Amino acid sequence: MRSGKLEVLLWERALKPFAGSWALPGGLLGEDETLEESIRRHLAAKVDVRGLSHLEQLETLSAPGRHPETRIVATAYLGLVPAGSDPSIPEDTAWHPVDDLPELAFDHLAAVLAARERLRAKLSYTNIGFALAPPAFTIAELRGLYRAALGHDLSATNLQRILLRRALLEPTGEQRPPGRAGGRPATVYRFRNPRLEVTDQFAVLRPPG
Amino acid sequence: MRSGKLEVLLWERALKPFAGSWALPGGLLGEDETLEESIRRHLAAKVDVRGLSHLEQLETLSAPGRHPETRIVATAYLGLVPAGSDPSIPEDTAWHPVDDLPELAFDHLAAVLAARERLRAKLSYTNIGFALAPPAFTIAELRGLYRAALGHDLSATNLQRILLRRALLEPTGEQRPPGRAGGRPATVYRFRNPRLEVTDQFAVLRPPG
DNA sequence: TAGGTTTGCGACTATGAGGCGATAACCGCT
DNA sequence: AGCGGTTATCGCCTCATAGTCGCAAACCTA
Numbered sequence: 299m300r301s302g303k304l305e306v307l308l309w310e311r312a313l314k315p316f317a318g319s320w321a322l323p324g325g326l327l328g329e330d331e332t333l334e335e336s337i338r339r340h341l342a343a344k345v346d347v348r349g350l351s352h353l354e355q356l357e358t359l360s361a362p363g364r365h366p367e368t369r370i371v372a373t374a375y376l377g378l379v380p381a382g383s384d385p386s387i388p389e390d391t392a393w394h395p396v397d398d399l400p401e402l403a404f405d406h407l408a409a410v411l412a413a414r415e416r417l418r419a420k421l422s423y424t425n426i427g428f429a430l431a432p433p434a435f436t437i438a439e440l441r442g443l444y445r446a447a448l449g450h451d452l453s454a455t456n457l458q459r460i461l462l463r464r465a466l467l468e469p470t471g472e473q474r475p476p477g478r479a480g481g482r483p484a485t486v487y488r489f490r491n492p493r494l495e496v497t498d499q500f501a502v503l504r505p506p507g
Numbered sequence: 508m509r510s511g512k513l514e515v516l517l518w519e520r521a522l523k524p525f526a527g528s529w530a531l532p533g534g535l536l537g538e539d540e541t542l543e544e545s546i547r548r549h550l551a552a553k554v555d556v557r558g559l560s561h562l563e564q565l566e567t568l569s570a571p572g573r574h575p576e577t578r579i580v581a582t583a584y585l586g587l588v589p590a591g592s593d594p595s596i597p598e599d600t601a602w603h604p605v606d607d608l609p610e611l612a613f614d615h616l617a618a619v620l621a622a623r624e625r626l627r628a629k630l631s632y633t634n635i636g637f638a639l640a641p642p643a644f645t646i647a648e649l650r651g652l653y654r655a656a657l658g659h660d661l662s663a664t665n666l667q668r669i670l671l672r673r674a675l676l677e678p679t680g681e682q683r684p685p686g687r688a689g690g691r692p693a694t695v696y697r698f699r700n701p702r703l704e705v706t707d708q709f710a711v712l713r714p715p716g
Numbered sequence: 717t718a719g720g721t722t723t724g725c726g727a728c729t730a731t732g733a734g735g736c737g738a739t740a741a742c743c744g745c746t
Numbered sequence: 747a748g749c750g751g752t753t754a755t756c757g758c759c760t761c762a763t764a765g766t767c768g769c770a771a772a773c774c775t776a
Contacts, residue, residue, distance in 0.1 A: 329578060333569040358567045358582045360542040369538060373567045437754080455755080456734055463732080480743025481753030504734080647723080664725080665765055672763080689774025690722025715765075 299381035299430055304417075304446050305393040306410055308400070309344065312390065315366045316403035320394065322410070324372070337375045345385045352378040352429035352494065356412050364405050374409035376416055378429035381443060397449075418448055424496050425466045428489035436474050436484035450505035464497050466490060508590035508639055513626075513655050514602040515619055517609070518553065521599065524575045525612035529603065531619070533581070546584045554594045561587040561638035561703065565621050573614050583618035585625055587638035590652060606658075627657055633705050634675045637698035645683050645693035659714035673706050675699060 299305070308320035325340040327333060334353065341347050356374040364370065379385070387393075394400060396414055399407065420426040421444060430443050437458045445451050461467045468490045473483040508514070517529040534549040536542060543562065550556050565583040573579065588594070596602075603609060605623055608616065629635040630653060639652050646667045654660050670676045677699045682692040 327569070327580070330571050332571065333567060333580070355566055357564055358542060360536070360582075362539050362541065371536070371542070373569075453734065455736090458755080460733075476742050476753065478743075479752050480741085481751090482739095482741040482755070484754055645723085662765070663723085664767090667724080669764075685722065685773050687774075688721050689772085690720090691724070691770095691772040693723055713765080 299443055299446060300384075300393055302442060302446055303395045303397070304414070305395050306399075306413075307345065307387065307391055308394050308402075309391045311403055319403040320392075320400045320406075321403040322374070322406045323391070333373050334375070337377070341377065344391055345379075345387055349379050349383045349385050350377050351380050351492075352376075352426065354416075354494075356409065356416060359405050359409065361405065372404075372409075374412065376413040378417075378426075380432050381430060382432040420494075421447060424494055425464075425489060425491060426494060427461075427466070428492055429494075431489065434470050434472070434486045434488050436486060438484060440487070452505060466495075466497075508652055508655060509593075509602055511651060511655055512604045512606070513623070514604050515608075515622075516554065516596065516600055517603050517611075518600045520612055528612040529601075529609045529615075530612040531583070531615045532600070542582050543584070546586070550586065553600055554588075554596055558588050558592045558594050559586050560589050560701075561585075561635065563625075563703075565618065565625060568614050568618065570614065581613075581618075583621065585622040587626075587635075589641050590639060591641040629703075630656055633703055634673075634698060634700060635703060636670075636675075637701055638703075640698065643679050643681070643695045643697050645695060647693060649696070661713070662715050675704075675706075 307323060309323050311317055311319055311321050323341055323344050324337065327336045328339070331339065333355070337353065338347050338350075341350070354376050356376050358371060358373040360371045362369065364372070396410060399410065402410070417426070427440065427444065430447060431440055435443075437454050440461075441452065441454045441457055444457060458467075466489060467487045470486045470488050472486045474486055476483055516532060518532050520526055520528055520530050532550055532553050533546065536545045537548070540548065542564070546562065547556050547559075550559070563585050565585050567580060567582045569580045571578065573581070605619060608619065611619070626635065636649065636653065639656060640649055644652075646663050649670075650661065650663045650666055653666060667676075675698060676696045679695045679697050681695045683695055685692055
């Protein structure tokens with residue numbers, strides 16, 4: 299989450315094939331590592347992986363022609379970084395809004411779209427917001443994150459009640475002072491559990507109206 | 508679904524490694540095929556794949572030691588066959604109840620458990636029942652399938668209303684005559700759409716009481 | 717025709733999402 | 747100090763849907 303938008307870290311390819319196109323970070327699987335270890339290893343070459351708040355497997359892409367030269371089967375992962383953390387990234391990488399992507403190499407567009415779908419679905423029935431949110435936040439700030447990730451607006455009242463009822467949030471005890479225009483100070487919350495947790499409620503978060 | 512239980516087709520390994528253990532059907536990915544094509548090809552060697560009512564990718568298993576001799580990364584798929592269809596299978600394969608599995612080769616137990624979880628979850632928010640049910644059925648029969656797949660009982664009244672409200676079922680117009688003991692004849696239903704369809708309702712089907 | 721059995725359906729309850737307005741708690745300005 | 751403006755929070759209401767219960771429908775056998 300950067301400046302109110304859901305963004306993805308892309309890497310500009312210098313070599314053929316797809317030179318000049320943007321690609322997801324990744325690389326070849328080593329002899330003695332799992333896929334997740336491999337993802338973390340390749341990602342560590344680009345960003346500080348300690349900032350990674352969540353990592354989960356998506357689907358495996360296997361179309362024979364997906365790489366124009368050799369046969370490569372790729373497994374896509376969804377990795378999340380909390381909002382506000384601004385890790386330094388190399389020259390050849392950049393954040394791109396998911397809603398306004400450049401031309402992507404290979405079938406990486408499918409992977410990005412699958413990732414967004416997975417994220418949207420899990421926002422409704424898990425506590426995956428913890429991976430998107432900073433350590434502490436107000437309801438209004440959290441609403442902004444959910445709005446950007448879900449792609450539609452939602453009621454702050456409703457969001458607060460749902461997350462509190464599911465016991466996913468807890469107040470830190472602190473308050474956020476109001477801005478210039480005044481207003482009641484907002485209570486600061488944090489996610490109770492910093493690991494993925496599935497709710498027994500499956501109700502989707504809907505747009506108002 | 509066989510005799511009221513959720514079962515999985517396994518293949519008894521003759522060769523090492525894991526000789527004598529049971530394994531999921533499958534095989535190596537060919538040079539010019541997708542994973543799904545490969546699954547269908549290997550499956551065709553065991554059963555009539557035309558009976559396959561659903562096929563979807565699960566997760567990709569990549570632990571370096573999962574094969575004791577070579578390095579093999581495997582992608583697990585969930586395939587479903589409608590109840591009542593009894594395809595002929597070779598000598599070295601057999602159906603095993605998912606709740607009472609023999610010793611499985613490699614990490615195939617993890618794949619089977621993941622498949623069962625995926626199926627249970629999708630029964631609640633998709634029409635995946637179509638892949639488990641025969642072409643036509645009564646509510647009581649469908650309830651039996653759901654009970655076996657979900658692992659718990661559920662109310663026939665509730666199941667009927669939910670599936671009808673979501674417009675997943677439609678009556679065929681026929682009726683099933685009652686058995687020996689009598690009783691009101693049951694209306695026969697079928698699934699409206701023979702392809703996977705995600706409901707906007709995410710409520711989980713709960714056990715009674 | 718009486719009694720038993722299974723299915724179907726309508727009425728009721730419970731729960732949680734979503735909407736709306738009142739109130740709380742701050743600001744800046746007069 | 748008082749007042750209008752602003753933002754956050756909370757309580758109450760409505761609505762949709764899941765789940766429960768019991769009765770009526772429609773069949774059987776004796």
